[in-house]
Amino acid sequence: QKEVEQxxxxxxxxxxxxVSLNCTYSNSAFxxxxxxxxxxxxxxxxxxxxxxxxxxxxxxxxxxxDKSSKxxxxxxxxxQPSDSAxxxxxxxxxxxxxxxxxxxxxxxxxxxx
Amino acid sequence: xxxxxxxxxxxxxxKGKDVELRCDPISGHTALYWYRQRLGQGLEFLIYFxxxxxxxxxxxxxxxxxxxxTGESVSTLTIQRTQQEDSAVYLCASSLQLFYxxxxxxxxxxxxx
Numbered sequence: 641q642k643e644v645e646q647x648x649x650x651x652x653x654x655x656x657x658x659v660s661l662n663c664t665y666s667n668s669a670f671x672x673x674x675x676x677x678x679x680x681x682x683x684x685x686x687x688x689x690x691x692x693x694x695x696x697x698x699x700x701x702x703x704x705x706d707k708s709s710k711x712x713x714x715x716x717x718x719x720q721p722s723d724s725a726x727x728x729x730x731x732x733x734x735x736x737x738x739x740x741x742x743x744x745x746x747x748x749x750x751x752x753x
Numbered sequence: 754x755x756x757x758x759x760x761x762x763x764x765x766x767x768k769g770k771d772v773e774l775r776c777d778p779i780s781g782h783t784a785l786y787w788y789r790q791r792l793g794q795g796l797e798f799l800i801y802f803x804x805x806x807x808x809x810x811x812x813x814x815x816x817x818x819x820x821x822x823t824g825e826s827v828s829t830l831t832i833q834r835t836q837q838e839d840s841a842v843y844l845c846a847s848s849l850q851l852f853y854x855x856x857x858x859x860x861x862x863x864x865x866x
Contacts, residue, residue: 646795686855689854743788
């Protein structure tokens with residue numbers, strides 16, 4: 641089992657739809673959870689950063705963490721064509737004095753006008 | 754303020770040559786990270802620095818890869834005797850401290866012919 645699993649998609653939705661992106665993980669030591677957006681031929685851009693279980697909202701974006709289920713989600717409300725990108729989940733933990741960083745493979749999202 | 758910058762943005766080199774990739778993190782960020790992203794793939798974590806120290810080098814793909822950081826600022830990733838499988842985008846990120854959110858540079862696209 642991979643440490644972080646993320647459905648690569650592609651996911652195609654109409655403009656205005658609610659988008660749900662998800663990752664599961666196996667290592668309960670992960671403490672910090674992030675979502676990045678990556679446009680083609682660009683570096684990833686941080687969208688959301690969470691530490692604890694629960695929801696965190698920022699504009700049209702909501703990040704949700706369920707540590708008991710080892711499951712994180714990113715919701716995009718009122719999706720726009722400009723949201724078309726690859727979305728990467730990421731998580732980190734401190735293990736034995738070293739930081740462990742793992743990214744999901746990314747989900748490619750297309751929002752159609 | 755200025756973000757993470759990387760140079761060169763593109764590098765084409767012949768198999769067997771050495772290359773050096775540079776990363777300038779955000780000023781004041783103590784942690785710096787290197788990733789590799791092959792075409793259509795997720796991010797592969799290579800190495801991180803806390804200050805000028807790299808506690809864990811196990812993510813480097815082979816002994817042809819090395820990295821250093823000086824002055825808690827600029828970092829260089831060196832690939833010796835490049836191979837075609839080294840072709841990828843090499844991304845650098847920095848964060849204020851370990852475990853904090855990472856900010857990415859635009860990447861260096863390396864092509865080994």
